[in-house]
Amino acid sequence: MLDAELAEIVDNLRAIGADIADVEVKKAQGGLPKSLRATLSGFANTRGGMIVLGLDETRGFAATGLPDPARLAADLGCMCAEDMEPPLRPLIKIHDFEGAQVLVAEVPELDPAQKPCYSRGAGITKGSYVRVGDGDRRLSAYEVQMMLSARGQPREDEQPVHGASLDHLDAVGVDALIARLRISRPYAFQDLDRLAVLRRAKVLVSGDGGDDVVSLGGLLALGRYPQEHFPQLVVTFVHYPTETGGRSTERFLDNVTLEGPVPVMVRDTLAVVRRNMSRRAVIAGAGRQDVWEYPETALREVIVNALVHRDLSSGARGTQVQVEMYPDRLVVRNPGGLFGPVTVDSLGEEGISSARNAALIKILEDIPLPGETRTVCENRGSGIRAMLDSLLAAGMSPPDFDDRISSFAVVLPNHTLLSEEAVGWISGLEEKGLTDSQCIALALLRQDGLLDNRAYRDATGVDSRVATSELQDLVARELVTQIGSRRWARYELSWRTAPAKSRSARADRRPELLLALGSRALSRSELVTRTGLGDQAILRWLKIMREEGLVEIVGSSSRSRHVRYRRTRQGQLFRPEDTDRD
Template sequence: MLDVELAEIVDNLRTIGTDIADVEVKKAHGGLPKSLRETLSGFANTRGGVVVLGLDETQGFAPTGLPDPARLAADLGSMCSEDMEPPLRPLIKVHDFEGAQILVAEVPELDPARKPCYSRGAGITKGSYVRVGDGDRRLSAYEVQMMLSSRGQPREDEQIVSGVGLDHLDAAMVDALVARLRTSRPYAFKDLDRLAVLRRAKVLVTGDSGEDVASLGGLLALGRYPQEHFPQLMVTFVHYPTETGGRSTERFLDNVTLEGPVPVMVRDTLATVRRNMSRRAVVGGAGRQDVWEYPETALREAVVNALVHRDLSGGARGAQVQVEMYPDRLVIRNPGGLFGPVTVDSLGEEGVSSARNATLIKILEDVPLPGEIRTVCENRGSGIRAMLDSLLAAGMSPPDFNDKISSFVVVFPNHTLLGEETVAWITGLGEKGLTDSQCVALALLRQEEILDNRAYRNATGVDSRVATSELRDLVARELVTQTGTRRWARYQLSWRTTSTKGQSSRADRRPELLVALGNETLSRAELVTRTGLSDQTIRRWLKIMRDEGSVDIVGSSLKSRHVRYRRTYQDLLFHSEGTDRD
């Protein structure tokens, strides 16, 4: 880590006033803190993080220094390699910071195939932690098991269901699957008879006595009534009248249990949610239109994902997929967190996909939803992106994804992101040329106060390069302000957008720049110093003024960091003549 990056981290901590999820600060005057093993485990099992020793949080993160930083660095390296399993190899460095020496360790996140990381002295069950907020939380035994299952491909969906044969499957669904497989995948299935097709697709597997029995995946995909054998592998829907749930004389507005094979549960869950939804007005390019509270595509993808990616291991078969509707949100929860290399940060990125129940999903690729041509799932890694795009098209906020290891939760906020009042507010900013994604970001910032590059990408669907460019443009327009850089960059609304009554006058910086230039030739850095404006804002207005012909570059090309600027002869002459006339 560079000194400038450390300075940015500490500035961010001082602004927030406390530790954050990926930074842990300790004074460490008496040596390595006992709780450091928990933090190392938490960082390695979550998203990685930075340990800073030698700062005092109670004194505004002032540097207290370390009596023997070299020895402390050696002790920390020893703790990581000898006390942690698997051993950790953080980047450890002593920094001179504000007149004192402090120790910084960058702890990387472990590959999912090596998690969980735990303290050897406490053991895997009691010594495994995750990072939650600014603290470390011990993993439950079930969560440890979930992490261990990610080290390989789970096979629960291929397990035999004793006593359940072909007669327990829906004959019409089975025939449709066989016909589709012979057509869509002729190389593997064209020349096989009906039973051979079902065996190769792993709908049927060999039982303990050598007979054909249904696999768990086959039963869930095609069974006539899978809940006869697994009562909790279902969906429950509850519609609460208040935002807090049951605190009402009318406890539920609707309370439904959805059963059957996965295709039927998807169909019936969507119908139930639709029955409980209202319509609202949204302002778009074609004017005002009425739409459902939640887009059908987003709901379908979320429900399908919850059913096909849920944990099917023995410890989770007593838990169902839950759908909860509140006045302000819709919550969809399934047992089992994200599997494999997929993370909350990578959800929605092109080509990022991982299947916990690979056999179940493979079967459902060729099983249509009841009454439709489309199949239950595609297994192409495009579902989350389709969900985000449909919400964006409806002018809604992106969902909140929460991976809790033992469960995965999707929360859809129930509000129109670009409603009439918000559109009027953006129009009142007086800025021309804003992209649709920038308008979405401004609306989000108005509601949520802070965004980073990842949140911008998730909300708008643009890639990282476009997100960076558009955020810089918003900073240059003085619509948002930036704190921190690189991975620490955060954005919030500026003074312009939070002025009286939510309106702001457009800031024209040309007069200030012309005065600052005078008759001199100055660099951008010198203009930043003279005006107090940000470099992005200076850069933007200099381009506008070059295009208008009031400013010229001198000497170097625009790509050179040494480029300098001056007022043009025509501009000086115009203002001189104006003064003479006055």
């Protein structure tokens, strides 16, 4: 890490006023804090992070320094190598910062095959942590087991279900699966007899006595009534009348348990959600359109994913897939967090997918939803992207994903970003040339308050390069304000978007820039100092004024911040009342 990067991190901490998820600050005047082992474990088990010793959070992250930084660096390296399992190898460096020496340790995230990292003295159950917010939370025994199972491919869906034979499967469904496999995958299945097909597809596996027994995945995909063996492998649906789900005159508007094999549970859950949905009006092109509260594609994908990716280990078989409907959101929750290389940040990215229940999903590739020709799942890693695209097409906010190791939840907000009221608000800003994605981002900012590059991409479907360019354009237009920089950059609405602002209050920066220039030639950085405007706003207005012939570049035409600008003859004659931005 460079000294400039450390300065940027501390500036962001001071702006926020507290530690953040991937930075932990300690004063460390008396040596290494005991809590550091938990922080090392938490960073290694989550997304990695940075430990900074020698700053005092209670004094606004002032640089207090360290009495013996070299000794502290050696002690920290020893703690990482000898006290942690597996041993950690962070990058440790001493920095001169604001007249004091501070110690920075960059702790990388461990590969899933090595998690959990834990303190040897406390043991794997009591010494394993994850990073939550700006603190460290100890993992439960079940969460530790989930991390251990992620080191390899779980096989719970291939386990035999004792007492379950072919008689427990739907005969019509079995015949349809066999016929489809022989056609769609002839190399693997065409020349096999009926039982051999089911064995290769892992619908049947060997029992304790060597006889054919139905697998857990086979029972969930094709069973007549899987809940006879596993009563809690169901879907529960509850419709709450209030946003908190708390007390009301009517506790539930609907309360249903959905049973059967996975295809039937998908169909019936979709039917129940539809029954409880309303229709709403949204802006579509030049008019209004009535649509359901949640797009069909998003509903189907979120329900299918919850059922096929849920944890099937013995510790989770008492937990249902839960669907909760509130006036402002729909929540779908399943036991077991994300598996393998997939993270919340990578969800929906092309080529990023991982299947906890590989055998079950492979079977469901060739089983259609009841009454439809499409199969339950495609197993192409495209489900989350399809969900995001359908929400984007409906003008809705992207879902919130909540991965807690022991559970995973998807929250679909019940609103459209580009409602008639939101479109009217954006029109009132009187900014020409905004892209559709910038309009969506403004509406999202108005709703949630803060936005980053990742959230912009999820909400709009654009790539990182376009997101960065369009966000900077919004900053230049002074519609949003940037907080922090680089990977800590966040954006919020500026004063210009306040409801009380009218057309006459819109900011035209030409007069003050021309006044600041006077008869001199100034650079952008000098104009920033003289006017107090942001660099992006200065750059935008200088471009406009050059196109209008009010200013010109002196010398080189480079885009450097040090290029100088001066007023033209036309600029000397400029009067504010002569200008109409429209």
